[in-house]
Amino acid sequence: xxxxxxxxxxxxxxxxxxxxxxxxxxxxxxxxxxxxxxxxxxxxxxxxxxxxxxxxxxxxxxxxxxxxxxxxxxxxxxxxxxxxxxxxxxxxxxxxxxxxxxxxxxxxxxxxxxxxxxxxxxxxxxxxxxxxxxxxxxxxxxxxxxxxxxxxxxxxxxxxxxxxxxxxxxxxxxxxxxxxxxxxxxxxxxxxxxxxxxxxxxxxxxxxxxxxxxxxxxxxxxxxxxxxxxxxxxxxxxxxxxxxxxxxxxxxxxxxxxxxxxxxxxxxxxxxxxxxxxxxxxxxxxxxxxxxxxxxxxxxxxxxxxxxxxxxxxxxxxxxxxxxxxxxxxxxxxxxxxxxxxxxxxxxxxxxxxxxxxxxxxxxxxxxxxxxxxxx
Amino acid sequence: xxxxxxxxxxxxxxxxxxxxxxxxxxxxxxxxxxxxxxxxxxxxxxxxxxxxxxxxxxxxxxxxxxxxxxxxxxxxxxxxxxxxxxxxxxxxxxxxxxxxxxxxxxxxxxxxxxxxxxxxxxxxxxxxxxxxxxxxxxxxxxxxxxxxxxxxxxxxxxxxxxxxxxxxxxxxxxxxxxxxxxxxxxxxxxxxxxxxxxxxxxxxxxxxxxxxxxxxxxxxxxxxxxxxxxxxxxxxxxxxxxxxxxxxxxxxxxxxxxxxxxxxxxxxxxxxxxxxxxxxxxxxxxxxxxxxxxxxxxxxxxxxxxxxxxxxxxxxxxxxxxxxxxxxxxxxxxxxxxxxxxxxxxxxxxxxxxxxxxxxxxxxxxxxxxxxxxxx
Numbered sequence: 143x144x145x146x147x148x149x150x151x152x153x154x155x156x157x158x159x160x161x162x163x164x165x166x167x168x169x170x171x172x173x174x175x176x177x178x179x180x181x182x183x184x185x186x187x188x189x190x191x192x193x194x195x196x197x198x199x200x201x202x203x204x205x206x207x208x209x210x211x212x213x214x215x216x217x218x219x220x221x222x223x224x225x226x227x228x229x230x231x232x233x234x235x236x237x238x239x240x241x242x243x244x245x246x247x248x249x250x251x252x253x254x255x256x257x258x259x260x261x262x263x264x265x266x267x268x269x270x271x272x273x274x275x276x277x278x279x280x281x282x283x284x285x286x287x288x289x290x291x292x293x294x295x296x297x298x299x300x301x302x303x304x305x306x307x308x309x310x311x312x313x314x315x316x317x318x319x320x321x322x323x324x325x326x327x328x329x330x331x332x333x334x335x336x337x338x339x340x341x342x343x344x345x346x347x348x349x350x351x352x353x354x355x356x357x358x359x360x361x362x363x364x365x366x367x368x369x370x371x372x373x374x375x376x377x378x379x380x381x382x383x384x385x386x387x388x389x390x391x392x393x394x395x396x397x398x399x400x401x402x403x404x405x406x407x408x409x410x411x412x413x414x415x416x417x418x419x420x421x422x423x424x425x426x427x428x429x430x431x432x433x434x435x436x437x438x439x440x441x442x443x444x445x446x447x448x449x450x451x452x453x454x455x456x457x458x459x460x461x462x463x464x465x466x467x468x469x470x471x472x473x474x475x476x477x478x479x480x481x482x483x484x485x486x487x488x489x490x491x492x493x494x495x496x497x498x499x500x501x502x503x504x505x506x507x508x509x510x511x512x513x514x515x516x517x518x
Numbered sequence: 519x520x521x522x523x524x525x526x527x528x529x530x531x532x533x534x535x536x537x538x539x540x541x542x543x544x545x546x547x548x549x550x551x552x553x554x555x556x557x558x559x560x561x562x563x564x565x566x567x568x569x570x571x572x573x574x575x576x577x578x579x580x581x582x583x584x585x586x587x588x589x590x591x592x593x594x595x596x597x598x599x600x601x602x603x604x605x606x607x608x609x610x611x612x613x614x615x616x617x618x619x620x621x622x623x624x625x626x627x628x629x630x631x632x633x634x635x636x637x638x639x640x641x642x643x644x645x646x647x648x649x650x651x652x653x654x655x656x657x658x659x660x661x662x663x664x665x666x667x668x669x670x671x672x673x674x675x676x677x678x679x680x681x682x683x684x685x686x687x688x689x690x691x692x693x694x695x696x697x698x699x700x701x702x703x704x705x706x707x708x709x710x711x712x713x714x715x716x717x718x719x720x721x722x723x724x725x726x727x728x729x730x731x732x733x734x735x736x737x738x739x740x741x742x743x744x745x746x747x748x749x750x751x752x753x754x755x756x757x758x759x760x761x762x763x764x765x766x767x768x769x770x771x772x773x774x775x776x777x778x779x780x781x782x783x784x785x786x787x788x789x790x791x792x793x794x795x796x797x798x799x800x801x802x803x804x805x806x807x808x809x810x811x812x813x814x815x816x817x818x819x820x821x822x823x824x825x826x827x828x829x830x831x832x833x834x835x836x837x838x839x840x841x842x843x844x845x846x847x848x849x850x851x852x853x854x855x856x857x858x859x860x861x862x863x864x865x866x867x868x869x870x871x872x873x874x875x876x877x878x879x880x881x882x883x884x885x886x887x888x889x890x891x892x893x894x
Contacts, residue, residue: 143557150549150558151765160543163769167536171723172848173526176855178839179848181519182526211587211724214742214764222739240742240764246751247741340765347547348587348724348767363598363739365623366590366616367855373866375622388590388616389527389716391724391767393539463554472548472555479552479743490749 144471144507149290149318149449149478149498151340151347155397159344162400166393173389176369185392192399193382199402200320200335201327202353208385209339209351209395213317214240215364216336216352219385220313221245221284223360224334229254229281232272234296235261235486236289239479241315245284254281261289261486263439265297269304282311287319291483291494292438293421293449295323302331311358317341318447321405322414333358342500344405345398348391354381362387413501417448420499420508424450427512434515437487437494451487451494454518459493462518466495469514473497520847520883525666525694525825525854525874527716527723531773535720538776542769549765552745561768568775569758575778576696576711577703578729584761585727585771589693590616591740592712592728595761596689597621597660599736600710605630605657608648610672611637611862612665615855617691621660630657637665637862639815641673645680658687663695667859667870668814669797669825671699678707687734693717694823697781698790709734718876720781721774724767730757738763789877793824796875796884800826803888810891813863813870827863827870830894835869838894842871845890849873 145153166188174186193207210216217240225231231245235258245256259272272283283305288295298314305312313334316325321342325335332355339349354360362377366387371378378384405413421441428434428450435453438446454462463475476493477484484490497511521529542564550562569583586592593616601607607621611634621632635647648659659681664671674690681688689710692701697718701711708731715725730736738753742763747754754760781789797817804810804826811829814822830838839851852869853860860866873887 143555145557147549147553147555147558150552151547153547155543155547163543164540167531167539167722171527171529171531173523173723173850176526177523177848177850178836179519179523179843179850181521181848182523182850211591211767212764215587215591215740217742218740218763238743239748243741243743243751243753243763247738247753250752338765346543346767346769347549347765348770350764362623364591364594365619366593367614367619369855372615372853372855373857375619376626377619377623387594387619388588388726389714389723391587391722391770393722394724394767394770460554467555472553472557474549474553474555474558477748479745479748481749 144510146471146473146497146499146503146511148341148500149496150474152342152344152500154502155346156344156401156404158404159397159400163346163393163397166396170392170396174392189390189392189395192395195399195402196351196353200325200353203356206354206356206381207351208382209349209390211348212350213315213336213338216350217241217315218244219352219360219363220334220336221282222248222363224311224313225254225281227253228279230277230279231256231281232259232275232283234259234285236286236294236296236483238286238290238315238317241284242482258482261294261296265300268297269300272301273304276308276310280310282313284313284315286315286317287323287325288447289483290318291478291480291496292451292487293441293446294438295319295445295447298325298332299330306331318449322410322417323447327353327355339394339398339401343398344401346394349394349398352385360385408501416501417499418443418446420503421446421448421450423505423508424497424511428452428515431516437489448499450497453492453494454515459495462495465518466514471511471514520886522847522849522873522875522879522887524717524876525872526850528718528720528876530878531722532720532777532780534780535773535776539722539769539773542772546768546772550768565766565768565771568771571775571778572727572729576701576729579732582730582732582757583727584758585725585766587724588726589691589712589714592726593617593691594620595728595736595739596710596712597658598624598739600687600689601630601657603629604655606653606655607632607657608635608651608659610635610661612662612670612672612859614662614666614691614693617660618858634858637670637672641676644673645676648677649680652684652686656686658689660689660691662691662693663699663701664823665859666694667854667856667872668827668863669817669822670814671695671821671823674701674708675706682707694825698786698793699823703729703731715770715774715777719774720777722770725770725774728761736761784877792877793875794819794822796879797822797824797826799881799884800873800887804828804891807892813865824875826873829868829870830891835871838871841894842890847887847890
């Protein structure tokens with residue numbers, strides 16, 4: 143199988159990730175932060191070390207990294223936890239349903255309404271599109287770092303700077319960027335970063351996190367036991383406990399720590415360059431095919447996550463993916479849970495075929511895809 | 519290590535659970551329900567088979583099993599999804615913070631208030647205690663199947679029958695019972711069952727589920743991509759998609775399926791009998807120790823989960839657990855995230871030392887615990 147669906151989850155995982163998971167099943171399958179016995183304490187230390195790795199990676203304080211089931215859970219916690227009745231949210235025109243459905247729910251419940259800022263290839267225009275929508279009651283700007291369908295990146299640092307100027311909370315969906323494109327809490331003014339652990343960070347599925355800057359308060363949407371402050375009828379007011387109710391996915395979290403180690407040993411920028419070369423190769427190869435329809439500019443560093451969307455002739459995207467599937471190429475078709483982005487790029491009707499290489503993708507695999515599309 | 523903290527998470531996991539996880543990492547680490555390629559479809563089928571196993575086990579329709587990060591997430595979804603503004607909830611006096619903090623949050627937000635029904639060793643009295651608290655605006659009765667601290671079981675079938683008579687939704691926290699004590703959607707009238715996958719069901723940590731009877735509608739607290747109905751700004755109205763936003767923990771879920779297989783091959787009733795014998799052995803051994811303080815009646819089948827709480831002399835529970843820890847016995851002390859239950863049994867001040875055997879616990883290990891406490 144030629145796997146080009148790394149935007150859904152990365153596969154394969156690095157060997158050290160799988161080894162860490164196997165080790166965790168043997169040695170760290172204990173409830174951390176609850177027991178006082180050695181195995182529980184050692185487990186807690188191990189989990190802490192993963193917070194530390196992620197904190198260092200994205201420039202958040204260690205204890206401000208809270209683990210979640212996935213990026214979606216983190217985004218729900220970030221957005222719903224940030225708005226009060228009468229609030230207002232600004233999102234980008236490229237958001238995933240993990241953002242769009244959340245703000246729509248808040249609107250339906252009469253809690254907060256939202257506006258959509260259009261993406262532009264001109265960064266200043268994009269920032270202006272957000273800024274123009276600010277109201278005195280705007281609670282948060284929520285923005286994906288890069289479209290999960292088209293790969294185009296939003297100017298996170300510039301939007302963050304503008305949000306800071308207006309004193310508005312800035313929440314970033316790092317689904318397709320965290321682990322491959324640079325994101326830094328302080329430099330980019332990201333008040334809350336939400337990310338999956340199982341995509342560009344190479345951990346197992348069932349992992350994600352919410353990273354919060356000091357002083358950013360969140361109401362909770364998931365309440366329960368934290369092994370701390372147990373007489374308190376409310377969630378503890380300190381992190382990470384406030385945002386971590388119930389038993390954690392130790393095995394997944396420990397694999398995620400190994401994923402960060404893997405990235406650090408390889409160098410994130412090297413991984414990004416390599417994956418982007420693949421994306422460019424795919425883009426160029428398809429550009430040369432008169433039957434292939436592309437929707438974006440050529441992927442460029444810091445302007446794109448390594449993702450390319452296309453269609454073939456007048457085929458529905460599902461048909462193209464099915465044909466490729468029969469030739470042993472795994473790609474995803476359809477709307478990719480992001481109808482907003484498809485509205486923006488005019489592909490709502492038939493969706494797109496999405497190509498997402500990972501660091502393990504080879505040049506030969508990309509060429510096989512290009513040649514297979516040629517012969518369709 | 520003698521591990522008697524299976525109430526936090528079961529350890530070790532059965533060999534077939536670990537093998538299933540290893541197999542899943544190699545063969546089912548793909549996003550289910552999103553891709554149309556073979557690996558994704560096979561993964562979806564595998565995940566479906568786990569829904570089927572759990573549905574059969576607890577008597578819910580297959581598609582009404584939705585996977586969650588843990589039991590706590592499931593309880594949040596069940597309770598918050600069941601109440602409207604002005605609602606009222608009845609909980610038992612033995613609830614975990616996964617219930618108590620949730621209803622307290624609803625109260626604090628002015629959405630719903632709650633009352634607490636006292637546990638009694640007399641089942642009819644317990645049922646009466648719930649029934650007396652019913653108001654016309656009562657939205658749900660929420661009840662743990664067995665106390666996570668003291669092991670005492672609530673008469674789920676009888677409470678369910680009473681709830682049905684009043685037309686009130688019945689939500690059960692199966693944290694310490696699901697997989698070891700009989701729970702049946704239809705027989706016990708359990709409208710919503712919430713359970714962890716990593717305790718008595720022997721799956722990996724990071725697993726849990728919410729099982730919903732046909733016709734039970736839930737508002738959602740976690741919204742996002744479901745790989746279905748993507749143009750819909752709301753969560754889909756069908757299960758399990760409505761309750762499953764974002765990427766699932768495939769590895770954990772598949773291990774959970776193997777956990778159910780393990781229980782079925784052994785026979786749940788055999789496991790329960792074996793664990794209960796251990797609990798009785800521990801109880802009897804400690805009863806014979808004049809320095810050991812016990813809080814409940816002797817554990818009996820169908821009246822108790824296999825859990826015993828005790829204290830030693832006038833030691834704080836943490837001190838006893840620390841001493842036992844140094845002798846190689848892993849037990850948990852403190853409030854076990856359940857202050858309500860401690861209020862009821864008069865142990866809020868020093869908590870308790872909790873002993874939770876699993877099917878892998880041996881008679882010798884129980885005797886070692888008893889003898890160690892003798893020599894304290």
